[in-house]
Amino acid sequence: MDWLSEHAWIAWTTIAVALGIAEMLSLDLVLIMLAAGAAAGAVSSTVSPSVWIDLAVAAMVSVSMIAAVRPPLVKRLHSGPELTTxxxxxxxxxxxxxxxxxxxxxxxxxxxxxxxxxxxxxxxxxxxxxxxxxxxxxxxxxxxxxxx
The missing domain is CATH 2.40.50.140 (Nucleic acid-binding proteins)
Structure with a gap:
């Protein structure tokens, strides 16, 4: 556990990359928001002494991205002219x-x-x-x- 607390940024970065890859498969724009939270956790882990602070930062960024960024992004991606064929x-x-x-x-x-x-x-x-x-x-x- 001591190694993990000293190198938490590696764990957070690994989680962010894994979520980014999973987003490429799902294309739902939820996992990429969670990946952004994990990336924020990685940044937080370089300056904060506590894993709990990193977890709180990751959770806050993830929730705010899902609540504030995802809805307009989904709306923009799904909008467009109706195509008649x-x-x-x-x-x-x-x-x-x-x-x-x-x-x-x-x-x-x-x-x-x-x-x-x-x-x-x-x-x-x-x-x-x-x-x-x-x-x-x-x-x-x-x-x-x-x-x-």
């Missing part, structure tokens, strides 16, 4: 009619792909070359309407 990404995009689009059939070019299409307004036909906008995707058919 698949068919829903085509809604609102513009395309060009390749074959006249009627109530039941037609073809349009959307995002570099050729899609079967039908007109949003029943009884209407959209002529070739007309710019259209996608209202919805129903299965493999784009429901479109002219942009003009």
């Amino acid at each position: 698949g068919h829903s990404a085509l809604v609102g995009r513009k395309g060009v009619v390749l074959e006249p689009v009627g109530e039941y059939d037609g073809r349009v070019r959307l995002a570099g792909e050729i899609w079967t299409a039908r007109c949003f307004e029943p009884g209407t036909t959209i002529e070739r070359g007309t710019e259209v906008e996608v209202f919805a995707i129903e299965g493999a058919t784009a429901v479109v309407y002219p942009t003009d």
Whole structure:
């Protein structure tokens, strides 16, 4: 025990490194906060005579990091724009009619792909070359309407 009390900074540094490595596996940002507390304990052990003081410093730093630093950090990491993928990404995009689009059939070019299409307004036909906008995707058919 005498060696440990004289070299407590080594134990604290080992704990901090182990927690840092464990954080790389968990990615929850809790263990890295505990590692910061252990690092503070290592610094404290170089100047304080008592292991209890080191433990108190490590605990206070860990708790304050978890309470004050982690929440805004997690919020920042998890924020970002909603990404639309698949068919829903085509809604609102513009395309060009390749074959006249009627109530039941037609073809349009959307995002570099050729899609079967039908007109949003029943009884209407959209002529070739007309710019259209996608209202919805129903299965493999784009429901479109002219942009003009």
